[in-house]
């Protein structure tokens with residue numbers, strides 16, 4: 001099996017997103033996007049940097065950023081480590097390392113303008129664009145301010161205007177994109193007095209860097225930082241000491257940021273496609289189970305009802321029979337009684353006739369009635 | 376708030392109401408501060424720590440704990456476990472409230488909240504996991520609203536509309552499960568893009584799976600936990616069916632949660648093995664990781680299992696609290712504790728008291744609205760007019 005899991009997920013991602021959004025498919029594929037051909041970049045030669053902070057001053061002025069608290073001439077700023085912030089797109093830091101003989105080493109830091117930027121792939125309004133001029137630029141007019149780009153950036157570059165209530169922006173170096181469009185150099189590159197910064201085609205810069213390393217192997221370590229880190233960046237660095245001692249992380253890996261989430265995004269169409277089918281299936285099964293249960297139940301009920309009906313019928317018959325019998329006896333009795341009464345009446349009548357014949361009138365009745373009325 | 380009066384039958388100044396009122400007051404004041412002074416005025420967020428408590432707790436924990444809605448309705452309507460029926464409505468209500476509050480809380484956290492619809496109406500960033508989260512949460516909130524709407528419709532007496540919604544139950548449930556699967560897991564996937572910032576013990580390419588599975592556990596445990604609370608405070612509102620089925624719900628979800636917790640523990644180990652992160656266990660971070668894994672995954676797993684075996688309702692109910700706390704711990708570990716683990720302690724984040732106050736404020740609103748609804752609408756009992764409808 002030559003296919004790695006990541007690659008497989010990457011394919012799934014490409015297939016999935018390709019199906020849903022078409023043109024952004026490349027962002028989720030694991031195809032190595034090398035950036036625009038001929039796109040420019042900047043090479044920072046850390047060995048040549050003298051820590052004068054001219055680049056910081058130039059950046060501040062060309063980007064019309066607010067004036068700093070301490071003047072750019074004040075080099076005591078270098079005594080503490082600084083990072084980019086909402087008012088500062090670039091900072092120079094001083095390092096003293098054992099392997100460098102404790103001599104001061106100055107390192108400039110700013111947005112690396114990744115070939116496949118994490119920030120751009122993370123933004124859910126697509127506020128970042130990697131332009132063919134190499135710059136990763138930000139569109140303030142759509143930004144929601146979720147700050148996921150800041151979570152995503154492996155170089156911890158984007159910053160936020162936390163003190164603005166209504167119009168906070170993400171702030172980061174633009175590689176002086178507006179100046180590039182005018183054919184000018186980025187502010188920092190233009191002003192650097194020691195040529196520690198070189199602007200040019202990224203391909204050419206890589207060659208220059210290799211050449212310097214080859215010519216002076218005692219001054220440079222054999223590594224170009226940014227050549228492959230997370231898919232490569234437009235800014236490249238060479239130095240005389242290991243980069244991890246200069247505040248640059250060497251554990252970022254080679255996987256470009258979009259590939260890290262491609263698998264998860266690729267699962268979307270699978271879930272959307274499979275879940276409803278599966279769930280409906282489960283529903284059908286459970287319904288069927290229910291139905292069978294219900295049928296069994298109703299059969300049982302029907303049986304029970306039928307059985308009880310039979311019982312009831314038998315009972316009824318018995319009752320009816322009994323009733324019939326009772327009725328019969330009742331009738332018989334009634335008839336007997338009637339006959340008896342009739343016979344009695346006849347006898348009485350016969351007796352009466354005999355008494356009348358004897359001419360003796362009855363006396364008790366008329367007397368007893370008034371007494372009853374009184375009481 | 377008007378609802379505080381009606382429910383306590385008389386005095387407005389119960390201790391609960393006073394505390395809630397105080398929180399609301401403080402929250403209101405901080406709200407003003409937040410929208411006049413910016414995030415910087417009320418939070419400890421920084422350029423290194425762009426996400427704080429409002430994402431870690433309000434979003435991540437909030438969404439996980441609101442999973443009871445889809446879990447319960449799926450159990451009842453899709454898996455056909457009818458004995459969960461009386462638990463569906465309260466779970467849907469908490470789900471709906473939970474998601475509504477998550478979205479509400481996001482308005483505090485993002486820089487320009489009025490632009491929250493931009494990703495969908497202005498310019499979609501489809502390569503972003505956050506886009507998926509946003510889209511699914513927005514859609515799911517709508518689904519939950521429709522599912523929940525049967526209760527107010529019955530309350531208001533709109534029979535026809537209510538019956539229409541009931542007819543849609545199955546479709547809504549399936550839709551809810553699909554959307555929940557997607558966004559529960561993609562909340563974990565949010566962190567996939569930052570392997571260099573999240574400690575390796577918590578970072579894994581399985582993060583989406585972890586988040587999804589643990590959301591089911593969270594949902595079940597929340598249903599049990601919240602049922603316990605409701606029994607305590609709204610017992611008089613429950614009908615016979617609810618009371619009769621309550622123990623069955625506890626046992627059923629307790630058992631399922633025990634299995635899931637065990638499975639979750641196993642896939643966490645698989646994640647460790649795949650990335651070969653065992654050596655990290657011997658560090659301080661490893662100790663903290665073990666606290667989470669043993670104390671808040673294995674322990675509730677065991678207690679749930681014993682509880683269901685012995686049919687010990689009380690034990691299961693107590694365990695649900697441990698499980699819920701475990702979810703809280705896990706989400707906070709990933710978003711705050713183990714995130715930026717490489718930074719010196721001076722650059723690490725700890726929430727500002729006002730961030731905590733706003734989170735409390737939002738939880739309080741949730742509790743008050745819940746109380747308002749269950750004391751009025753047919754949530755814990757069935758509406759007498761619709762009893763035969765199931």
Ligand code: SF4
Nearest residue numbers: 111112114118119153
């Ligand atoms: S360095 Fe950071 S901010 Fe700059 S392009 Fe790369 S990911 Fe974006």
Ligand code: SF4
Nearest residue numbers: 123143144146147149
């Ligand atoms: S803060 Fe703005 S630019 Fe950054 S990801 Fe969010 S919407 Fe995009």
